[in-house]
Amino acid sequence: MNGLRIGLLLLALMGCLLLGLLAGSVSLPLTDVWNGLWHGGGAGGAIVRDLRAPRVVLAFLVGGSLGVCGAALQAMIRNPLAEPYLLGLSSGAGLGAVIAIASRAAGPWAVPLAAFLGALAAVALVYRLSLVSGRRLDPHVLLLSGVVVGAFAGALMSAVMVLSDAPGVRNAFLWLLGGFGAASWRALAVFSAYAVLPLGLLFYHARSLDLIALGDEAAHHLGAEVDRIRRVIYLSTALLTAASVATCGIVGFVGLVVPHAVRTTFRPLHRTLLPLVFVAGGCFLVLADVVSRTAVRPLELPVGVVTALVGVPLFALLLRRTLA
Amino acid sequence: MILEARSVSVRYRKGRPLALNQVSCGVNPGELVAVVGPNGSGKTTMLRALLGLLPLETGLALVDGRAVSQWSRRSLAQTVGVVGQQEETVFPLTVAETVMLGRYAYLGALGAPGVRDRAAVQTALERCDIVGLADRPVDSLSGGEWKRVRVARALAQEPRALILDEPTASLDVRHEMELFELVDHLVRDGLGGLIITHHLNLAARFSHRILLLDRGSVVATGTPAEVLNQETLSRVFDWPVAVTTWSDGSPQVMPLRPSDRTSTPDGPPPGRQMPSRKEVP
Numbered sequence: 001m002n003g004l005r006i007g008l009l010l011l012a013l014m015g016c017l018l019l020g021l022l023a024g025s026v027s028l029p030l031t032d033v034w035n036g037l038w039h040g041g042g043a044g045g046a047i048v049r050d051l052r053a054p055r056v057v058l059a060f061l062v063g064g065s066l067g068v069c070g071a072a073l074q075a076m077i078r079n080p081l082a083e084p085y086l087l088g089l090s091s092g093a094g095l096g097a098v099i100a101i102a103s104r105a106a107g108p109w110a111v112p113l114a115a116f117l118g119a120l121a122a123v124a125l126v127y128r129l130s131l132v133s134g135r136r137l138d139p140h141v142l143l144l145s146g147v148v149v150g151a152f153a154g155a156l157m158s159a160v161m162v163l164s165d166a167p168g169v170r171n172a173f174l175w176l177l178g179g180f181g182a183a184s185w186r187a188l189a190v191f192s193a194y195a196v197l198p199l200g201l202l203f204y205h206a207r208s209l210d211l212i213a214l215g216d217e218a219a220h221h222l223g224a225e226v227d228r229i230r231r232v233i234y235l236s237t238a239l240l241t242a243a244s245v246a247t248c249g250i251v252g253f254v255g256l257v258v259p260h261a262v263r264t265t266f267r268p269l270h271r272t273l274l275p276l277v278f279v280a281g282g283c284f285l286v287l288a289d290v291v292s293r294t295a296v297r298p299l300e301l302p303v304g305v306v307t308a309l310v311g312v313p314l315f316a317l318l319l320r321r322t323l324a
Numbered sequence: 325m326i327l328e329a330r331s332v333s334v335r336y337r338k339g340r341p342l343a344l345n346q347v348s349c350g351v352n353p354g355e356l357v358a359v360v361g362p363n364g365s366g367k368t369t370m371l372r373a374l375l376g377l378l379p380l381e382t383g384l385a386l387v388d389g390r391a392v393s394q395w396s397r398r399s400l401a402q403t404v405g406v407v408g409q410q411e412e413t414v415f416p417l418t419v420a421e422t423v424m425l426g427r428y429a430y431l432g433a434l435g436a437p438g439v440r441d442r443a444a445v446q447t448a449l450e451r452c453d454i455v456g457l458a459d460r461p462v463d464s465l466s467g468g469e470w471k472r473v474r475v476a477r478a479l480a481q482e483p484r485a486l487i488l489d490e491p492t493a494s495l496d497v498r499h500e501m502e503l504f505e506l507v508d509h510l511v512r513d514g515l516g517g518l519i520i521t522h523h524l525n526l527a528a529r530f531s532h533r534i535l536l537l538d539r540g541s542v543v544a545t546g547t548p549a550e551v552l553n554q555e556t557l558s559r560v561f562d563w564p565v566a567v568t569t570w571s572d573g574s575p576q577v578m579p580l581r582p583s584d585r586t587s588t589p590d591g592p593p594p595g596r597q598m599p600s601r602k603e604v605p
Contacts, residue, residue, distance in 0.1 A: 074415075075415070078414045079414065080414070080415075204433050204434070205433070206433075207428060207431065207433055207434075208428075208433075210417075210425055210428075211425060211428055213414060213415050214411060214413070214425070215411060215412075217377075217408050217411075218408060218411050220375070220377060220397060221375070221401065221404075221405070221406035221408065221478075222401055222425055222426060222428050222429065222477075222481070223397050223398045223400065223401030223402070223428050223429030223481075224397060224428065225396075225397050225398075226397075263415060267415075267416065267417065267418075267461065269417065269421060
């Protein structure tokens with residue numbers, strides 16, 4: 001890894017953040033955006049400071065988190081197709097969040113916790129289902145189980161939303177498709193509070209992920225406490241996914257597209273991979289959000305639609321390659 | 325003894341027969357012990373039991389005189405290196421990076437590899453004669469090279485014992501011999517070696533002692549000349565064999581064909597009736 005590549009990445013990061021601040025339903029010239037950002041005044045001060053800036057930062061952090069989740073899950077099940085959405089974590093988290101909203105029990109701080117419980121339940125269920133054919137985990141069976149559990153959680157979510165008359169539920173349909181329309185500094189604070197610990201744990205276990213990716217036996221022989229590491233990774237990715245889903249709904253495929261791009265470019269160890277994936281995932285989701293805001297202006301596409309448009313073709317390509 | 329099993333019994337599931345039945349064996353530093361036996365005789369199970377990866381029904385598995393269950397995986401990895409049967413890479417690294425993974429047990433979570441780690445990797449690469457491959461991605465290697473990389477990774481652990489599970493499966497003669505010679509050198513330098521293999525003849529030439537397993541029990545243990553006799557092997561492998569002696573004194577095993585019944589080249593006639601055609605697998 002050389003400095004030039006890191007420099008290019010940082011440049012891309014700056015470009016993405018700037019683009020995120022410039023894009024929106026109201027056109028603001030660059031100077032207004034710049035002044036609004038640093039001085040608060042001017043025509044677009046409120047728009048830039050209270051709407052766009054938190055939105056861009058939130059999209060960046062969520063994208064980075066989902067990317068890191070995907071990379072960690074891929075090492076865990078030794079398959080480049082793993083990611084929170086395809087393994088059913090996102091839908092489980094969505095179901096947890098919807099139930100919390102429908103039961104009117106939940107303030108903004110409680111929704112991520114309910115989503116966390118939902119994500120954990122989904123992981124447990126996916127894991128149980130894929131053990132059916134014996135003790136060994138087949139990654140393709142695991143993915144299939146993830147898709148099935150995801151579909152089931154999706155059906156339950158629809159049922160809860162139709163049956164509930166809680167005021168928040170009406171917006172949930174839109175929120176579930178994924179979007180940063182409701183981004184605010186408070187939403188950013190909530191997300192960050194829940195994301196710091198699992199992100200830290202995943203980065204801390206980067207070296208262990210290299211071993212886990214070799215397979216359990218080899219990891220044991222090289223000195224990894226495989227079962228403990230697996231538990232930490234599952235809990236961390238579930239919490240991180242839950243925080244993301246509670247903040248911006250279900251955004252799929254970030255964890256698939258970004259680690260794949262970084263792995264094929266750099267072929268790095270996880271100590272390098274995870275930070276790269278975090279930055280690249282952040283940029284990717286900021287860009288996807290820009291597209292979602294500008295493609296059909298003045299309407300807004302759900303950002304989950306944009307990531308799916310990129311992610312599904314790549315998934316198909318990878319599926320063909322891993323099955324070949 | 326660096327590795328020792330004392331009357332180890334293992335059962336995979338309640339109600340199933342024992343996968344290992346009162347197996348005892350030991351490996352001293354500077355000694356190569358070969359574990360041989362038919363498919364499903366419990367060779368790999370024994371390896372897993374020795375490494376504390378299976379619960380024991382009876383007996384004790386000891387590493388350096390201490391029960392393996394009392395070792396942390398990290399300190400165990402600093403003492404015993406293992407080259408497993410097979411390993412497929414999903415996310416390929418370079419050879420140097422792969423061998424550096426052998427230093428995991430010495431590295432903290434966050435620190436970069438230090439001088440000692442790099443030196444250990446360099447030594448391991450040199451011993452396995454793969455210095456020239458250091459920057460190659462491992463998915464571009466041949467089967468023999470990949471085996472060597474995995475041995476180098478185990479050596480980077482700076483272990484005192486090395487366990488190899490069928491290391492030469494699917495290797496051609498040259499790569500197979502190179503690997504056995506490498507293990508021989510390592511053992512001469514003081515490593516305790518345990519090798520699981522189907523190559524009775526190489527086991528006879530390279531190992532100091534042989535452990536012959538059948539259906540989870542020890543059939544024979546001792547020097548190659550003591551263990552590899554015609555009667556026992558024919559019975560255990562359920563196939564007639566003849567045993568001759570190579571010029572260095574090591575026994576060499578030759579499986580027989582039905583046409584050998586009348587004329588065995590040298591050595592005694594087969595100890596078992598030849599199977600009829602339909603018995604032949």
